[in-house]
Amino acid sequence: METARQLDKPFLGTNDAAKDKAINERDAMTQDTPYPDQTVGKPFVDNPKMCLRDVDVFYADNQAIHGVSLDIGKNEVVSLIGPSGCGKSTFLRCLNRMNDTIDICRVKGNLHLESQDLYDPKLDVVELRARVGMVFQKPNPFPKSIYDNVAYGPRIHGLANKKYDLDEIVENSLRKAGLWEEVKDRLHASGTGLSGGQQQRLCIARTIAVSPEVVLMDEPCSALDPIATAKIEELISELSESYTIAIVTHSMQQAARVSHRTAYFHLGRLVEMNDTETVFTKPEHDLTEAYITGRFG
C-alpha cells in the first residue's frame, strides 16, 4: 500500500519550494502537452462487445466528453482511469444511458452493444439496462432484506415464475458475488445492516441476478477498506469469465490488477488506450506517463 500512498499524494513530505516547483511543472505539462489528434495505442479490438465511436457528451453548453472512440471486447475487463473530472464516469454512464436521468445532459455519437444502437429512439431503456447492469461508487442496497435486494431485478423483469426459480437465482447470484456463505442464514435480514464491503458485494449480486451481458462499475471500491477492496477485485476477475466489465477507478494498482485493457482519460478526451501492461510499463503519451507516475492527478 505504501506505493499507492505515494502515488496518491506525490507531494507528501516535501518542502514548500519543491511543492511549488512540482505544481508549476504540472501546470506547464497540462497546458503545453498537446492532446493527440487520435487516441494513441490500440483502442479497438476485433469483434467487440461494445463499439463506441465519436462520443460527445454535453452538460447544457459545457462539453464534458470530446469525441471518444473505443471498443470493449467480449469477456474483457476494461478500466477507465484519469484525474478527477476527466469524464470517465460520465462516459461510463452513457453505456447504459444512466445519463438520461440528467435533464441537461446530451449524448452524441455511435454507441452500439453488439448490433444494438444504444441511443436508438425506439430502444426501450429498461431492456438496455437489463443487458447492461451497473454497480455504483457508494454501496446502495435497497432498505429491504438481502433476499429482496437480489430478487428485485429478476422480479421486475419476470425472470422467475416460481418461488423455487427465484430462490435459485438469488443463491447463484450471491454465490457468484462471494457473499452466500456469509449471509445464507440471514437472507431476510436487512441489506443495510451489512458491512460496507458486504453491501457492495450485495449490490454486485443484485446486478448480476438479471444476467446482464455487460457490468459497469463506477469506482466500486472507493468507499471500502483494503480487505473489502481485495475481495471485490478478486470477484471482478472471476466475473470476467462470464461477463464483460467496464470499471472506472482512481486506483492505478486496481486497474493494473484487474483489467485487461486500460483507457486513460484527460479533460474529456481519451488520450491513450492499450493493454494494461503496456499502459503501465511503456505509456506512449506524455500525459499518460505523467499521470501514472503520479506527477498529477
Added chain:
Amino acid sequence: MSETTEKVRKTLARRYRSEKRFKAFGIGAIGIGLMALVLLFTDIIGKGHSAFFEHEIQLPITFDAEVLDVSDPRDEEQLNYGNYQGVIRNALAERFPTVEGRQDTRALNQLVSTGAGYALRDMLREEPALLGQTRTLWLLADDDVDLFLKANEKQREDSRLNAKQQEWVAELEASGETHMVFNRSLFSYGDSREPEQAGILGAILGSLFTMIVTLVLSFPVGVAAAIYLEEFAPKNKFTDFIEVNINNLAAVPSIIFGLLGLAVIIGLFGLPRSVPLVGGIVLTLMTLPTIIISSRAAIKAVPPSIRQAAMGLGASKMQVVLHHVLPLALPGMLTGAIIGMAQALGETAPLLMIGMVAFIVDLPAGPLDAATVLPVQIYLWADSPEQSFEALASAAIMVLLAFLITMNTLAVVLRKRLERRW
C-alpha cells in the same frame, strides 16, 4: 506563549459570554412558550372540568297510566306523547307538599331538567311492566340547580335560582337526595338549548365525517401531485409557476376557501348547505398545500442512490417510484397528512361560510347530514348567554385539544417508528 494564543485567549471570554447570552435567550423563549401553554391549560381545565359532571335529583316516580295517558307502553305513538312532565310534577309536589300557588309550583317544577322526561320514556320503553309502579329514580337536574350545587357559598349568592328554589335545593342536598355523576349526555347527545342536555357527540361526528372526506380527498390528490411534480414533471417555467402557486395556496386565509365553497360548491354545483361533505371539500383545498409541500420534502429526502440503483437494474420510472421512493417517503407524507388534518380539525372560519354553524340537535349519520364541527360548536357555546355553556365550551375545547394532541403525537410516533436509515 505565542502571539496567536494570546490573541485567542483575549477573545475567548467574549465568545463564551455571547454563547451564554444566546443560551439564556433560548431558554427564555421556551419559558415564555411553556408559560402561555400552562396559562391556557389552567384556564380551560379550571373552567371546563366541572362540565364533565352533572347533578341528579332523587325522586320517587309513579308511572301512573292515567297521568301519563299511556295505556299500552308497547305503542310507540302513545309512548312518545306521554305526559312525563306530569309524573315528575306529581313526584315533586309529593316531595314538597307545602308548596302552594301557581308561581311557586312552577318554580318547583323548574328544578328538574326537561330532559328527564325523555329518560322516563326510554325506561318505560325498555321495561313496559313499569306502568303503574313506583320507583325511586335519579333525575337530571336543571342547569341552574347544577350550577348552584357546584358553586361555593359566595357564588351561590349570584345564583339564578330564587330564594325558595335555593331553599328546596339546599334541603335536597342536605338530605342526600342530590348527587353528582359523570356527564354522560356530554358524549351522547347533540347540541341543545338546555345546557344540561347539550352534548358534543353531534359535533364530534360532524368533525369525524368532515375529516374523513378531507383525508380521502386530500391525501391521494396531494401525494399524486407531489409525486408528479418531483418525479415526472419537466423543470420549466410552467412547473415553476405551479410550485409558486401551491405555496401561495398555503398562505391564503382560510375564510376565502369558505367563500369559494359557498360560491362554487354550494352555489354552482348545488350541494346542500351545512353538510360535512362540503366542509370536507373546502378543508381539502386548505389542507392540500400542506400535504403537497411535506410530501415533496419527503420525496426529496429519498437518497438519489436508491433511485439510481433501481434504474440501473432496469426498473421503469413508475417502478422506481412505486417500489422504492414511495415506501421510503411514506412516513414523511403521513406525518404531513396528519399535521394537515390537525389543522383542518381546528378550522372554523371557512365552515361558518358554508353554514356549518347552524344549531343542529340531531346526530349526523353520514357526510350528507347537516352537522356542525367541534371548533364551531365551541364558538356557538362561547357565544351563548346561559352561564352553563361557558363550562361546556371549555369542556369541548379540552376534547378538541385532546384530539389534536393525539394526532400530533401520532405524527411524531409514526415518524420515529417508520423512519428508515440508509
